[in-house]
Amino acid sequence: MCANPSKICRIPDRSIPFMQSSQQRYRSQLETTPWFQSLPVELRDYLVSHASLVTLERGEFLYRRGDPSVGLYAVLGGALAIGTVGADGKEALLAILGPTAWVGEISLFDGLPRPNNASAVSRTLLLHVPESALKSLLEATPRYWRDFALLMAQRLRISFENTEAITLLPAAQRVANRLLVIAGGYGGLNAAQSRIRLSQDSLASMVSLTRQTTNQLLRNLESQQIVSLKSGEIAILDFDRLRAASLGELDR
Secondary structure, three states: OOOOOOOHHHOHHHOEOOOHHHHHHHHHHHOOOHHHHHOOHHHHHHHHHOOEEEEEOOOOEEEOOOOOOOEEEEEEEOOEEEEEEOOOOOEEEEEEEOOOOEEOHHHHHHOOOOOOEEEEOOOEEEEEEEHHHHHHHHHHOHHHHHHHHHHHHHHHHHHHHHHHHHHHOOHHHHHHHHHHHHHOHHHHOOOOOOEEEOOHHHHHHHHOOOHHHHHHHHHHHHHOOOEEEEOOEEEEOOHHHHHHHHOOOOOO
16 A cells, blocks of 8 residues: 555556667666666666656656655656655755656665655656566676665765755855756766756755845846846856855855
8 A cells, every 4th residue: 555645656557668769768868877877788778678657747746755665766857856844844855856867766775665755846757667676686686786875875975965065155155056066967866957947945945045045146146147047947157157156266
C-alpha cells in the first residue's frame, strides 16, 4: 500500500513504454553529464533497458517525504523541486533539478522511506528504473554499489557546500553563489544552464532570506547587467562577474 495513494500510486499507471528509438535518444541526453557518462557501458545499458517513462503535470508530486522507495528517477524534461514542509507549514526548498539529474539513491542505500518531497515545477518527463530491477542488478553485481555511492557522495558534497554558504556568506554573496550552483548544474548533477526557471520566492527559500531582500539583491545584479529577470526566470548574462559577486569581489 502506498503512503500517499492519491499521488505515488498513480505513477505506475502513467508509465510510457520505452521504445528502442526513445532509449537511444534519452541515453544520449543522459550521457552529457558526468555521473552517467562515467558508468560502465553495461551498467548504462541495464539502466536504460529496464526503464520506463513517467510524466508529471506542474505541481504534481513524484513522491512525498515518508513514501516508500520505488526506484531511481532521472529528469529528462522539465524540473523537480526537492524540499520538505515543516510542522508549521513553512517550506524548505533544497534544490530545483533539471534534465539529466538523478534522484532517489538515498533510499536505495538505506531502504528507508523518502527523506524529502519531489514535485514537478512544470510539466516534467522522467526516466524510472524500478527498485526490483536495481536490487536484482546489485545482488548479482555488488561492485556497482560504488557507482551509485558516487552519485550520493556528489549530492552530499553539494549539500554541505550549500549549508556552508547559508551559514557563512553575507546575503548578496549567498544569492550569487546559489545562482552559480544552479546554473552549473549542482556540480554536474544535471546539465548546466544559463537560464534558470525559478521564482524569486523559491530562490529566497533556498538561501534563507525574505523575498523582499532576495528581490532587492537580484535587482542590484540586474542593474549591473549580470542577470536578466523575467517572471519565473533568471537569465545569467555574465558568469565571470556573477562569480566575482559570489566571492565579494565585484567592486574591487
